Amino acid sequence: MRRTINIAQASVLLRSREDMLHSGLSERGLHALVASGAFIRVRRGWYVDAVEWKQLWIEGQHLLHVLAAARSAGGRGPVFYGVSAAVVLGLPLYRLTPKNVHILIFGRRHGRTVSNIAQHNVEVRSEDIIEVDGIRCTSLDRTVLDLACSLSPEAALSIADAALRRVAVRGQQQDPDLAAQWHDRLGERAAVLRVRGIRQARDLLSFADGRAQLPGESVSRLHLRRLGFTDIDLQTQVMGPAGEVYWMDFAFRGARSFGEFDGKGKYLDPDLAGGREVGAVVLEEKAREDAVRGVTGWGVVRWGSEHIRTAGDLGSRLASFGIRPC
Secondary structure, eight states: OOBOOOHHHHHHHOEEHHHHHHTTOOHHHHHHHHHHTSEEEEETTEEEEHHHHHTBOHHHHHHHHHHHHHHHHOTTOOEEOTHHHHHHTTOOOTTOOOSSEEEEOOSSOOOOEETTEEEEOOOOOGGGEEEETTEEEEOHHHHHHHHHHHSOHHHHHHHHHHHHHHHHEETTEEOHHHHHHHHHHHHHHHHTOOOTTHHHHHHHHHHOOTTOOSHHHHHHHHHHHHHTOOSEEEEEEEEOTTSOEEEEEEEEGGGTEEEEEOOTHHHHOHHHHTTOOHHHHHHHHHHHHHHHHHHHOOEEEEEOGGGOSSHHHHHHHHHTTTOOOO
16 A cells, blocks of 8 residues: 655655664675565665555655665755655655656756766755755745656646645635735746746646646646646535535536546545545445435546546546537
């Protein structure tokens, strides 16, 4: 069962060579644990239990790489950049598996990659360098802007939506004033940049919406736009028969149907499942859907990660339920 972790939790999982030896292991025993696959060597001198490692999403695994790099560097540590800054900030990496840890370098040095550390000599304002639980990285705004230029549209929008959600969404509702301030601030920064990928970044930042709870919802929304859907509401509130409140991911008004993205995390991630067993979550989702159908008379169509690999896949799924662009 995959799970997410923060910096404090990553610190508990990451064990130094000295920690391992002080626990009674010999050098030979430590090498044997790594060779057998019982422990993962995250970086020279830093290890994590393989069972714990396999239970983490990609973001958590990369965060462990980042933390190991920070501890290996000593002192205040480097300033993490790009996708490495993203995991420090708790942003999602949609279908990304970083091969390197990314850091900033300053001065006249040229960027290079050494021991899986990719160095970037780019100009960053001092106010765009922050510290999160002792780890330095680029700020939320700067990280979103950098990655909106460099990642695929799907991955970039997932990050922008998550950042806007953190800034402007409380519960299921987005504060329009806070969202407008975010759009204005990022839009102004993007307007004056002349870097590769900035045209994509400007488009995606203007399209960002914090009501997307999962990367799969962000990608679904991007595909819906590509398919020509315009008459869509996000996070529509529905009152159940006993006064309970439900929030539906998408509402296709023309088709009188709701759409729900079913990511595996909803059922398997303990944080999203609220500690409930998978069976209980499934039954609750069915009861929720029945209640929504009963009070609205609308249909409900669900789709998962396998349906959003391309816009065509999602379009075919919706068309099978009679939902087409309007």
